[in-house]
Amino acid sequence: MVDGEMFLEVDLLKAEKKAMRDGYGEGLVEAGRRNPNVVALVADLMESTRTDLFRKEFPQRFFEMGISEQNMMGVAAGMAVSGKVPFVNSFACFSPGRNWEQLRISVCLSGNNVKVIGGHAGVGNGTDGGNQQMYEDIALARVLPNLTVVVPADYEQAKKMTLAIADFRGPVYMRMTKPPRAVVTTVGTPLTIGRAQVFREGKDVTVIACGAMVYEALLAAEELAPEVDVEVINVHTIKPLDKETIVRSVTKTKKVVVAEEHSIIGGLAGAVAELFAEERPTKMRRVGMRDRFGESGEPEELLTHFGMTKKEIIEKIKELI
Amino acid sequence: MLPVSFDVLSEKANQLRQEVVKMLVNAGTGHSAGPLGSADFWTLLYFGGLINYRPDEPWWEDRDRVVLSAGHYCPILYAVLAEAGFFPKAELSSLRQLGSRLQGHPIARMLPGVETTSGPLGQGISQAVGMALSAKLDNKKWRVVCFMGDGEQDEGQVWEAYLCAAKYALSNLTVVIDRNNIQIDGHTEEVMPLGSIGGKLLAFDFNVIEVDGHNFSDIAEAMGRAKVTFEKPTAIILWTIPGKGVEFMENEPAWHGKTPKIGEAVEALSELKKIRTLGGRISNG
Numbered sequence A: 001m002v003d004g005e006m007f008l009e010v011d012l013l014k015a016e017k018k019a020m021r022d023g024y025g026e027g028l029v030e031a032g033r034r035n036p037n038v039v040a041l042v043a044d045l046m047e048s049t050r051t052d053l054f055r056k057e058f059p060q061r062f063f064e065m066g067i068s069e070q071n072m073m074g075v076a077a078g079m080a081v082s083g084k085v086p087f088v089n090s091f092a093c094f095s096p097g098r099n100w101e102q103l104r105i106s107v108c109l110s111g112n113n114v115k116v117i118g119g120h121a122g123v124g125n126g127t128d129g130g131n132q133q134m135y136e137d138i139a140l141a142r143v144l145p146n147l148t149v150v151v152p153a154d155y156e157q158a159k160k161m162t163l164a165i166a167d168f169r170g171p172v173y174m175r176m177t178k179p180p181r182a183v184v185t186t187v188g189t190p191l192t193i194g195r196a197q198v199f200r201e202g203k204d205v206t207v208i209a210c211g212a213m214v215y216e217a218l219l220a221a222e223e224l225a226p227e228v229d230v231e232v233i234n235v236h237t238i239k240p241l242d243k244e245t246i247v248r249s250v251t252k253t254k255k256v257v258v259a260e261e262h263s264i265i266g267g268l269a270g271a272v273a274e275l276f277a278e279e280r281p282t283k284m285r286r287v288g289m290r291d292r293f294g295e296s297g298e299p300e301e302l303l304t305h306f307g308m309t310k311k312e313i314i315e316k317i318k319e320l321i
Numbered sequence B: 001m002l003p004v005s006f007d008v009l010s011e012k013a014n015q016l017r018q019e020v021v022k023m024l025v026n027a028g029t030g031h032s033a034g035p036l037g038s039a040d041f042w043t044l045l046y047f048g049g050l051i052n053y054r055p056d057e058p059w060w061e062d063r064d065r066v067v068l069s070a071g072h073y074c075p076i077l078y079a080v081l082a083e084a085g086f087f088p089k090a091e092l093s094s095l096r097q098l099g100s101r102l103q104g105h106p107i108a109r110m111l112p113g114v115e116t117t118s119g120p121l122g123q124g125i126s127q128a129v130g131m132a133l134s135a136k137l138d139n140k141k142w143r144v145v146c147f148m149g150d151g152e153q154d155e156g157q158v159w160e161a162y163l164c165a166a167k168y169a170l171s172n173l174t175v176v177i178d179r180n181n182i183q184i185d186g187h188t189e190e191v192m193p194l195g196s197i198g199g200k201l202l203a204f205d206f207n208v209i210e211v212d213g214h215n216f217s218d219i220a221e222a223m224g225r226a227k228v229t230f231e232k233p234t235a236i237i238l239w240t241i242p243g244k245g246v247e248f249m250e251n252e253p254a255w256h257g258k259t260p261k262i263g264e265a266v267e268a269l270s271e272l273k274k275i276r277t278l279g280g281r282i283s284n285g
Helices: A020-034 A050-059 A069-081 A101-108 A138-141 A157-166 A213-224 A243-253 A270-281 A299-306 A310-320 B006-027 B032-037 B039-047 B070-082 B089-094 B123-137 B157-165 B197-203 B216-225 B261-271
Strands: A038-042 A062-063 A085-091 A115-117 A146-150 A172-175 A197-200 A205-209 A230-234 A237-239 A257-261 A283-289 B064-070 B144-148 B175-177 B209-213 B234-238 B275-277 B281-282
Touching: A020 A038, A020 A050, A020 A085, A020 A115, A020 A146, A020 A157, A038 A069, A050 B209, A069 A085, A069 A101, A069 B123, A101 A157, A101 B123, A115 B216, A138 A146, A138 A172, A138 A257, A138 A270, A146 A157, A197 A213, A205 A213, A205 A243, A205 A270, A213 A270, A213 A310, A213 B144, A230 A243, A230 A257, A237 A270, A243 A257, A243 A270, A243 B123, A257 A270, A257 B234, A270 A283, A270 B144, A283 A310, B006 B032, B006 B089, B006 B216, B006 B261, B032 B039, B032 B070, B032 B216, B039 B070, B039 B216, B064 B070, B064 B089, B064 B123, B123 B144, B123 B157, B144 B261, B157 B275, B175 B197, B175 B216, B197 B209, B197 B234, B209 B216, B216 B234
Parallel strands: A038 A062, A038 A085, A085 A115, A115 A172, A146 A172, A205 A230, A205 A257, A257 A283, B064 B144, B144 B175, B175 B234, B209 B234
Antiparallel strands: A146 A237, A197 A230, B275 B281
16 A cells, blocks of 8 residues: 555656756755855756756856766766765766766865766667667666665656755765656655655565656556555665665565666666665665666667566566566 | 065975975985976966965965866975865875875875866866866866976877867966976987977967976966966966976986985985075086
């Protein structure tokens, strides 16, 4: 059953579709109003990253860095040292894809308060083809010491997360997908960095998901009820992982499916598998990109083609039951 | 007027070179040529009145920021900082040892006076640009000096940073490039020809000044001109002799990334006890 304290949309099928990046763009403007030290840097993707909203309100605090992601990351580090709270914006395939070493050295090893926003992750850049789709960013980010890694579930959570990471002291990577997706959380849904959310309680199997796959997991749970009682956890913070909530859930259900719009290697499933291997070995299945690159297509058809929908979540649940 | 004479600074630079040799021979690994070659510059920078800093208040808000982009030069930075009183000189001998604040390549704020993490080349200049941008945004008077190697110019990030510095007309940024013509694999012009770094930076819309990196007067004048250039960032191309002061190391690419053995160190230290001028070697014994 859906957790009442999470104040989710009641009718999932009627949930409005909105883009996470819009939530981010609006959240960033609000963060800018609350803190004069918030600045935004972008690598020639102003409109796509929705930082044009911030630029309109704070032109002096907006920095167009051109197509130079490596320099952008370093400049942000230098600004953080000087008391600013820089938000670094590009597509996830370029940032942290191209500037991972700058993220590692200038930001993480130095403990600089930089917020890296990876947009258009997963199938986001669909028709642009495999080179612009990013399924490896969570893995790249998660391995870096000092870096907090967050993946909001929808538009509303992206907005809240933006304000949360602006207040949070330390380097953060936030990933988002591009297309409008169902908004399952509401203004009333709580959010604390590092605390996973049980969106739906169940006793038979746990589905652990992040990003837009949370919605797919909720749909799968609804479809299987009441025969299979599925628990759905939204892990919006990949690192640090909320071990307590996850272990408590699988102690009850003893079976887990992990779903993410990311490679099945090294992302949320990787983090969860590491946890289970040490603390509570659990039968597990993964839904995600199966160790391959993407190809051109509309995002929705790619999700179907590559198998990242409620259908695959249901299949994996049935394998375990 | 400078607070101290160039003669005194020259002597101090040689003392600091001796510290560097001792640190390196003790550590057993590290870089010799660059730190020795740039010792005159570093000595002038910290003891010639060119920058504002407070050793007893290392993170003083209005300090000038010194960014060492070429992290492998750190032995000379550490020696200068200790000499200036940022931390006890006794700590110098801990270079590269487990638990030491004197990491093989510097880590930001691990040691008083160390502003950035550096080692992977090209990263310091971007951070220096970020600092200079912040200072402009906040109307602060402090300036940023970024020290780089010439081999470092091979990195693409460096040129991204120069474009950005020019775009924002960062007149509060002075980039100092040690033009010593060597890098690990040999002479820069063989490894990856850089040609005229000054010419390239002119094309990037920098104010470019080329100086003899062992001439205190010329360096001081160039740093002064950087301060009174208001429309663009300044790059000072510092022509130096790698390994300067130790004859068997001078201009030898092999000494870029290695340290002297004990016998070699003894010879180096004995040489460094003699004062050298551009005109030759004068014994002070």
